[in-house]
Amino acid sequence: MAMDLGxxxxxxxxxxxxxxxxxxxxxxARGAQYIAVPRSRDVDLTDQRATxxxxxxxxxxxxxxxxxxxxxxxxxxxxxxxxxxxxxxxGLNVLEEARRAASxxxxxxGTICAYPKFAPVPFREDDLWNGYPEETNAPYGIAKKxxxxxxxxxxxxxxSNFVMLFPVNLYGPRDNFDLETSHVIPAMIRKFDAALSxxxxxxxxxxxxxxxxxxxxxxxxxxxxxxxxxxxDDPEPVNLGAGFEISMLDLAKLIAAKVGFRGDLVWDTAxxxxxxxRMLDVTRAAERFGFRAQIGFEEGLARTIxxxxxxxxxxxxxxxxx
Ligand SMILES: NC(=O)c1ccc[n+]([C@@H]2O[C@H](COP(=O)([O-])OP(=O)(O)OC[C@H]3O[C@@H](n4cnc5c(N)ncnc54)[C@H](OP(=O)(O)O)[C@@H]3O)[C@@H](O)[C@H]2O)c1
Numbered sequence: 001m002a003m004d005l006g007x008x009x010x011x012x013x014x015x016x017x018x019x020x021x022x023x024x025x026x027x028x029a030r031g032a033q034y035i036a037v038p039r040s041r042d043v044d045l046t047d048q049r050a051t052x053x054x055x056x057x058x059x060x061x062x063x064x065x066x067x068x069x070x071x072x073x074x075x076x077x078x079x080x081x082x083x084x085x086x087x088x089x090x091g092l093n094v095l096e097e098a099r100r101a102a103s104x105x106x107x108x109x110g111t112i113c114a115y116p117k118f119a120p121v122p123f124r125e126d127d128l129w130n131g132y133p134e135e136t137n138a139p140y141g142i143a144k145k146x147x148x149x150x151x152x153x154x155x156x157x158x159x160s161n162f163v164m165l166f167p168v169n170l171y172g173p174r175d176n177f178d179l180e181t182s183h184v185i186p187a188m189i190r191k192f193d194a195a196l197s198x199x200x201x202x203x204x205x206x207x208x209x210x211x212x213x214x215x216x217x218x219x220x221x222x223x224x225x226x227x228x229x230x231x232x233d234d235p236e237p238v239n240l241g242a243g244f245e246i247s248m249l250d251l252a253k254l255i256a257a258k259v260g261f262r263g264d265l266v267w268d269t270a271x272x273x274x275x276x277x278r279m280l281d282v283t284r285a286a287e288r289f290g291f292r293a294q295i296g297f298e299e300g301l302a303r304t305i306x307x308x309x310x311x312x313x314x315x316x317x318x319x320x321x322x
Pocket of ligand 1: 013014015016017018020038039040041044045046065066067068069070086090109110111112166167168169170171183
């Protein structure tokens, strides 16, 4: 049955993050009146008691579980144990409390990192279990994938209305531009922008340029999550993507051109490539709840670069603070 957002008490974990802030905007635009957004400094979702208190206080009808430890290849390599532990712990606690609040519907954000390293392209949901994920992001991807098992098992045993979506790599305004932890698009924008300002002759990028990726603009991802919250009630996982594939080399050339950097690209092959290819089959989301990405890639990149340039000073100043 379609969820009436105007009447629902909505809880968005991670609702102040990159995707979460956009999801909250989308919920408001679609009539949600009551939206709770807990911050990690107030409610640590890895803590079972704190999570229980949050649910008892908020009594949500709808929960979007977006809180997670997230990062690019570098962060995943540096903190594999933390990524596994925190994402498992948050998931265990949130799913259990949503189950206890028997009428709550739960939408969980998974990740494309859950897919096997060599899944046939485009990745179909039915291939999620046909192999081990790419090693650098396996702890993160497996922690997320375990939540799919838990969601389906809870549905079977307790009748919980838990659904799980698997978004591809996201990008857009408000993304994380910290080079230590960022994903590839903000990292490239920042590097090319800095090189342009410094009149540098070249920019060094990770890997050999051969891997392919797919990217979904954050507004589209938020719309897909809310579409599912309103209208999708089935146990099968659903991909959220834009349905295209671009190599790192072509991505770098495109972003360099949009930023205005004309120097050389140098590939640091001592750094990992990550998964060889990534592109989702996006048929199921279209069939089950009518979701299709709307923002074209070049348009999305232009908006993201413009946002970075508008906020560059404050981003750099924040990093300089001790
Ligand atoms: N970004 C992508 O490319 C991408 C792709 C596929 C899937 N996803 C999924 O989308 C979701 C959102 O990702 P994002 O990129 O928006 O990440 P993000 O900006 O880092 O936001 C994550 C949020 O999680 C919260 N959080 C982290 N640890 C917490 C804890 N112990 N207790 C409570 N809250 C905690 C943070 O809250 P505070 O701000 O209060 O600290 C933050 O707002 C994640 O589930 C991620 O796996 C992201």
